[in-house]
Amino acid sequence: MRSSGVVQSLKSWASKLHPQLPLNAKESQRLLTALTSSFRQQLDQAHPIRSARKEEKPTKKEQAVPNIGHRDLHASSADSADRHLTSILTNPLLAKSYGTTKPIRDYAAAQESFLREPFQDTVTLLEEYQEHGAATVPIAALCLEKYISQLDMLSDPDRAKVVSERQAGARTLRWLWKSGLHDSEAFVDDTRLADVLLPCLVEEDHEDIVWKWLVQDIRLGPQDDSHYDILRKKKLYWYRWKGRLLRSMISAILDQQCRPTKSCDAALDAIFRAESVQANISLVPTMVILKKVFRDRTNPFRYTDCAKFDRFLRMGTAGGGDNIYAVHWMATLKQYHPTQPSGQPYLDMIREMLSEHRSVHDFSDVFLTQMRTTKHDTARREFYTRLLRTAALLEVEGLHSDAKWIASLASEWYPEWDPWTEHNLQRERRSLSNWDSVRTDGRSLSNQEPEESKATHQPVPFPTFV
Numbered sequence: 001m002r003s004s005g006v007v008q009s010l011k012s013w014a015s016k017l018h019p020q021l022p023l024n025a026k027e028s029q030r031l032l033t034a035l036t037s038s039f040r041q042q043l044d045q046a047h048p049i050r051s052a053r054k055e056e057k058p059t060k061k062e063q064a065v066p067n068i069g070h071r072d073l074h075a076s077s078a079d080s081a082d083r084h085l086t087s088i089l090t091n092p093l094l095a096k097s098y099g100t101t102k103p104i105r106d107y108a109a110a111q112e113s114f115l116r117e118p119f120q121d122t123v124t125l126l127e128e129y130q131e132h133g134a135a136t137v138p139i140a141a142l143c144l145e146k147y148i149s150q151l152d153m154l155s156d157p158d159r160a161k162v163v164s165e166r167q168a169g170a171r172t173l174r175w176l177w178k179s180g181l182h183d184s185e186a187f188v189d190d191t192r193l194a195d196v197l198l199p200c201l202v203e204e205d206h207e208d209i210v211w212k213w214l215v216q217d218i219r220l221g222p223q224d225d226s227h228y229d230i231l232r233k234k235k236l237y238w239y240r241w242k243g244r245l246l247r248s249m250i251s252a253i254l255d256q257q258c259r260p261t262k263s264c265d266a267a268l269d270a271i272f273r274a275e276s277v278q279a280n281i282s283l284v285p286t287m288v289i290l291k292k293v294f295r296d297r298t299n300p301f302r303y304t305d306c307a308k309f310d311r312f313l314r315m316g317t318a319g320g321g322d323n324i325y326a327v328h329w330m331a332t333l334k335q336y337h338p339t340q341p342s343g344q345p346y347l348d349m350i351r352e353m354l355s356e357h358r359s360v361h362d363f364s365d366v367f368l369t370q371m372r373t374t375k376h377d378t379a380r381r382e383f384y385t386r387l388l389r390t391a392a393l394l395e396v397e398g399l400h401s402d403a404k405w406i407a408s409l410a411s412e413w414y415p416e417w418d419p420w421t422e423h424n425l426q427r428e429r430r431s432l433s434n435w436d437s438v439r440t441d442g443r444s445l446s447n448q449e450p451e452e453s454k455a456t457h458q459p460v461p462f463p464t465f466v
Contacts, residue, residue, distance in 0.1 A: 122147040123168045130175055137186040137193050140172055144196040169200025173209070183218050188241040191248065198245065199252035210249050214242050215279045235280050243282030246274050250286050254293060263303040264290070268312055275315065287316060291329075294336045297431035304338045324353070324367045335389050341435055343393030346386060347402055350409070372413050384414045385428075388421070392428035 122143040129135040147168050151159050176182045176197075187193055201210055219238040250267050257266040267290060274281045290312065293301065316329040331345035353368045371383050387410040394403035407425060411418040 121166065122150070123166065123171045126172065126175060130179065135175065135179065137181055137184070137190065140175065141193040141196060144168060144172060144193070144200060148196060148199070163200075163203055167204055169197060169204050170206055170209075172197055173201065173206075183220055183241070185220070188220055188244065191244050194244060194248045195251075198248035199256070202249060202252040202256055207249070210245065211273070211277075214245060214274070214281060215277060217279075236282060239280040240282065242280060243285045246271075246281055246283070247285040247289055251289060254289075258301060261303065262301055263305070264293070264301040265305050265308055268304070268308045271315075272308075272311065283315070287312075291316075291333065294333060296336075297428075297434065299336070299338070299434040302338055302434070306338055306340075309338055324349075324364050327352075328367070332386060335386070335393060339435070341393055341432070343390035343397065343403075343406075344399075346390040347394060347399075347406065350387075350390075350406065380414055384410055384417055385424075387413075388425050388428050391425060392432060395429070396432060 126135055126140055126143045129139055147166075151162060154162060176187065176193075181187050198210065201207065218241070220241060250270050253267045253270055254264070258264050271283060271286050271290065274286070275283060294309075313330055313333055316333070317326040327345075327349050331349045334342050334345045353364045370379075374380055374383075387406050391403040391407040391410070394400070394406065407421065411421050417424070
C-alpha cells in the first residue's frame with residue numbers, strides 16, 4: 001500500500017510538471033473508434049439482434065407485403081446512434097484545435113444561435129454573452145446586423161413599434177461603454193460595429209447622445225511625441241474615431257431622413273454642426289460621402305437648400321486657395337448643383353492647367369500629368385466622365401465650340417473609350433433632364449412631416465446612462 005501511495009504521488013507530481021498534451025489527429029481517431037465500438041457493443045447487448053433467418057423463397061402473399069423485421073429496426077437504430085455519436089464527437093464547435101481561439105468559437109456559437117432562432121431578441125443574446133464574459137465587438141456587430149435584417153422585414157408601423165420597445169442601439173451603446181471597449185482598437189479600427197450601431201441610434205432619436213460622445217476628449221494611440229513630428233498628424237490619429245463616428249451617423253441620416261424628402265439639408269446641418277464644435281473631428285471622411293451622393297446622375301437630393309450646398313462647397317475649398325485640388329473639388333460639385341449645374345468652372349480649370357502662364361505653386365503640372373497618364377482604371381474613368389459631363393453642360397449653356405473641344409480632349413486623353421465617347425456623351429445629356437424644372441412643384445416637400453411621426457422616447461442622459 002505504501003509503495004502504491006508513493007507511485008501515485010510521483011505520478012501526481014509528474015503530471016503537474018508535465019501536463020498531458022492535447023491528443024493529435026491519430027490519437028483522436030483511435031479514441032473515436034474505441035468510443036463508437038463500445039457504444040455499439042452496449043447497444044447490441046441491450047437490444048440483441050436475432051440471427052438472420054435462412055433465405056427462403058417467399059410466397060406470392062409474402063412478396064406483396066413488405067417485410068420490415070425486428071432486425072432491420074435494430075440495425076437502423078444502431079446506424080442512427082452511430083451517426084449521432086459521430087456528429088457529437090466531431091462537432092467543430094466542441095473541437096479544441098490549434099489556432100482556434102475562444103472569441104472565434106464564441107462568434108461561431110452566436111452565428112449558430114441565430115440559425116436556430118432567427119427572430120430572437122439579438123441584443124438580449126449580446127447581454128447574455130456579457131454575463132459570461134464572452135461579449136466582443138464582432139459579436140455585437142453580428143447581433144445588430146441580425147436585428148436590422150429583422151427590421152427590414154417589417155411594415156413601417158411594426159418597425160416603429162419594435163424600435164421603440166427594444167432600443168437596441170441604446171442597449172448596445174450601454175454595453176460598449178460599460179465594457180470599456182468604446183476606446184479600443186477593436187471598435188475604432190474596425191468600423192463594422194459603428195456602421196450598424198449609428199443607424200440604430202439615429203432611428204431611436206438618440207443623435208444627441210452621439211454628439212455628446214463626439215465631444216469627449218478620448219485619445220487613442222501612443223501619447224509620446226517620438227512617433228510623429230507634426231501635432232496635426234498626432235491629432236488625426238488620436239481622434240480618428242470621431243471622424244469615423246460622424247461618417248457613420250451622417251450616412252444613417254442620409255438613408256433615414258434625406259432620401260425620403262429628397263433633400264440633403266439634415267446631413268449638411270450635421271456636418272456644419274461638427275465643423276462648429278471645434279472638437280478635433282475630422283470632416284474629410286464625411287465630405288467624401290456627401291460628395292459621392294451629390295454626384296448621382298439621378299439627382300436624388302434635388303430639394304437641397306442652395307445656400308447650404310454653396311456653404312458645403314466653401315468647406316471643401318477652405319484654406320486651399322488656388323490649389324488645384326481645391327479647384328477641382330469646387331468645379332466637380334458645380335456640375336451637380338441642385339438647381340444650376342454648370343460646366344464653366346471645370347472648363348476654366350482645364351484651360352488654366354493647359355495655359356503657359358499657369359501658376360507653378362498650385363500643383364497643376366502634377367495634377368495634369370496624373371489626369372492624363374494615370375494607369376488606375378477607376379481614376380481614368382472618373383476624369384473621363386468629368387470631361388463628358390462638362391461638355392454636356394456647356395452645350396446646354398450654349399458654348400458649343402467649347403463643348404466640342406472638351407469632348408475631343410476626352411477622346412484624346414482616354415483613347416480606350418473613344419469608340420463610345422458619343423454614346424457616353426449622349427447619356428450625360430439625358431441625365432441633365434433630372435435638373436430641369438426641379439422647383440416646379442415647390443419646396444414644400446422637404447418641409448413636410450412624415451405621415452406617421454416617430455415614436456417619442458424618454459431622453460437618455462450621457463454618459464450617465466451607461
